[in-house]
Amino acid sequence: MSMRLRIASNIIKQGFKGVWRNKAMGLASITSITAVLLILGIVLILILSLNNIVLDTRERFDEVQVFLEDEITSAQMEEIEKKAKASNKLVSVTFKSKDEALEEMKEGWGDEGYLLEGLEENPLPHTLILKLKDIEYAEDVVKSIENLEGIEEIQYNYDIMEKLVLFTNYIRTGGLAIVLILILVSIFIISNTIKLTVTARKREINIMKYVGATNGYIRGPFVIEGVVFGLIGAIISILAVNYGYNYFFNAASDKLYVLFTVYLVPPKALMQDIVIIFTAIGAGIGALGSLVSMKRFLNV
Amino acid sequence: MIRFINVSKEYKNGVKALSNINLNIEKGEFVFLVGPSGAGKSTLIKLILKEENPTDGRIYLNNEDITYVKNRKIPYIRRNVGVVFQDFRLLPNKTVYENVAFAMEIIGAHPKEIRRNVPMVLSMVDLSKKAHNYPHELSGGEHQRVAIARAIVNSPPILIADEPTGNLDPDTAWEIMKVLRDINRRGTTILMATHAKDIVDAMKRRVVEIEKGTIIRDEEKGVYEHEITNS
Ligand SMILES: Nc1ncnc2c1ncn2[C@@H]1O[C@H](COP(=O)(O)OP(=O)(O)OP(=O)(O)O)[C@@H](O)[C@H]1O
Ligand SMILES: [Mg+2]
Numbered sequence: 297m298s299m300r301l302r303i304a305s306n307i308i309k310q311g312f313k314g315v316w317r318n319k320a321m322g323l324a325s326i327t328s329i330t331a332v333l334l335i336l337g338i339v340l341i342l343i344l345s346l347n348n349i350v351l352d353t354r355e356r357f358d359e360v361q362v363f364l365e366d367e368i369t370s371a372q373m374e375e376i377e378k379k380a381k382a383s384n385k386l387v388s389v390t391f392k393s394k395d396e397a398l399e400e401m402k403e404g405w406g407d408e409g410y411l412l413e414g415l416e417e418n419p420l421p422h423t424l425i426l427k428l429k430d431i432e433y434a435e436d437v438v439k440s441i442e443n444l445e446g447i448e449e450i451q452y453n454y455d456i457m458e459k460l461v462l463f464t465n466y467i468r469t470g471g472l473a474i475v476l477i478l479i480l481v482s483i484f485i486i487s488n489t490i491k492l493t494v495t496a497r498k499r500e501i502n503i504m505k506y507v508g509a510t511n512g513y514i515r516g517p518f519v520i521e522g523v524v525f526g527l528i529g530a531i532i533s534i535l536a537v538n539y540g541y542n543y544f545f546n547a548a549s550d551k552l553y554v555l556f557t558v559y560l561v562p563p564k565a566l567m568q569d570i571v572i573i574f575t576a577i578g579a580g581i582g583a584l585g586s587l588v589s590m591k592r593f594l595n596v
Numbered sequence: 597m598i599r600f601i602n603v604s605k606e607y608k609n610g611v612k613a614l615s616n617i618n619l620n621i622e623k624g625e626f627v628f629l630v631g632p633s634g635a636g637k638s639t640l641i642k643l644i645l646k647e648e649n650p651t652d653g654r655i656y657l658n659n660e661d662i663t664y665v666k667n668r669k670i671p672y673i674r675r676n677v678g679v680v681f682q683d684f685r686l687l688p689n690k691t692v693y694e695n696v697a698f699a700m701e702i703i704g705a706h707p708k709e710i711r712r713n714v715p716m717v718l719s720m721v722d723l724s725k726k727a728h729n730y731p732h733e734l735s736g737g738e739h740q741r742v743a744i745a746r747a748i749v750n751s752p753p754i755l756i757a758d759e760p761t762g763n764l765d766p767d768t769a770w771e772i773m774k775v776l777r778d779i780n781r782r783g784t785t786i787l788m789a790t791h792a793k794d795i796v797d798a799m800k801r802r803v804v805e806i807e808k809g810t811i812i813r814d815e816e817k818g819v820y821e822h823e824i825t826n827s
Contacts, residue, residue, distance in 0.1 A: 299703075299704035299705075299706075300704065302704045302705075302706070302707075303702075303703075303704035306701055306702070306704070499685070499687070500687055502685070503685050503686075503687065503698075504702055505671070505674070506645070506674060506679050506685070507674070507675075507698070507699040507702055507703075507746070507750075508671045508672065508673075508674040508675035508702070508703060508750075509671060509702040509703075510668075510671040511667070511668075511671070513671075513702055
């Protein structure tokens, strides 16, 4: 073994000794890191799922539905189509007759579709579906046709989108702000935990300096101690998120929320990210916490 | 070995602990640093150990300018200088052997080398029998001998002692002085700050006297007090 390797192995050995010696106080660090990561996990799941909803909504609602009067003339319809297309903001225009609409509805209702059989008269209108190039054009397109003859009602979902995006932004910013604050809090907690050890070993540190120990050699074991606490916290929260979320996801899929589950991030896709993110943040909090606590002691 | 050129030290609180110190200590010398309390002896030692930076002048150690060095380099400078203090500074939860081995571990010494050198220095300070005792089982003199063993185990060319006998009774103090003399005979340069008049007088070594931060006397085979101040 070279000298460097022996020094490294000494540092690691001392670090693990420290973990064992401070296991009681370490519990506070582990708990705080676990709490931060669990909350981070929930925030991540929320953000990712909301993202799915936003993406899906964007795709699904980037159209304007123009409900037509039953007795619309083909001239009126052509006029509507022409005006709508004029601004070059559409991908396509589709006509859906009232019969097609009813048929579609029946399919959508599945087993309960027979309920619609009893209808004397089709209550659904003819519809002109204007597929937009971008959901933001909705308002312009609607304005260009809303005063034309033969239109019963125009429906579009720009509002919903806007609110959804705003809501997602709130969750994202709020969630990350909370996580950031909690990260700072746990760095503080872990640095105080380690400061207790450092203070208890002040004498030893002082002697080490006089014998010519480098700052790295003195700091190393404490950093390892912090990182180990951080990693333990990370492992606990990875397991908790894994089991907890799997359970929740399955329960949600099994029960009546099938529609809602579609938007949830699949646990498998999530776990890979969670493992990387949690490990990095756990170890980072631990290392930073101990560096903060050591800072004062290393001068001189 | 150690050279001070026009060195002054003023602490941040404004105390002028040393002014215009010129000192040259050659390899193999044994030098006593004497002077009243507050004269600046410990300050001079702290400058050599890079615990403090001088405010003026230049300091050389082994022909290397250490006046201003990066913090990162300080540990490597200290490895050339063994230190012994009045209060021993042993680790209470380590045995005598472990306390000495510790100094070798931190510089990454080979285990074989540790197993060879530690018993060697322990026998030099006559503590082989106590190798596996803990500090609380030792007398004051034995404490200081462990501290000396630790200071020399990495064979530094210089040994610095700040009042090493300050906490010991006269007989024990003499034991320590014999150990230091032996170490000096093997070629280690020694600088020792002390108030022990009889030791300084009996050893007949070079004496550097400081008062109020300046060197007022520097003589070969000197005594603790100058004749004039004696009368
Ligand atoms: N860290 C410090 N900050 C400010 N002033 C200091 C500091 N250390 C020492 N001094 C002052 O510097 C002067 C010299 O102190 P020093 O410790 O060098 O004296 P000394 O000769 O070692 O004394 P003694 O024989 O009592 O150990 C004293 O006036 C002391 O109060
Ligand atoms: Mg002193």
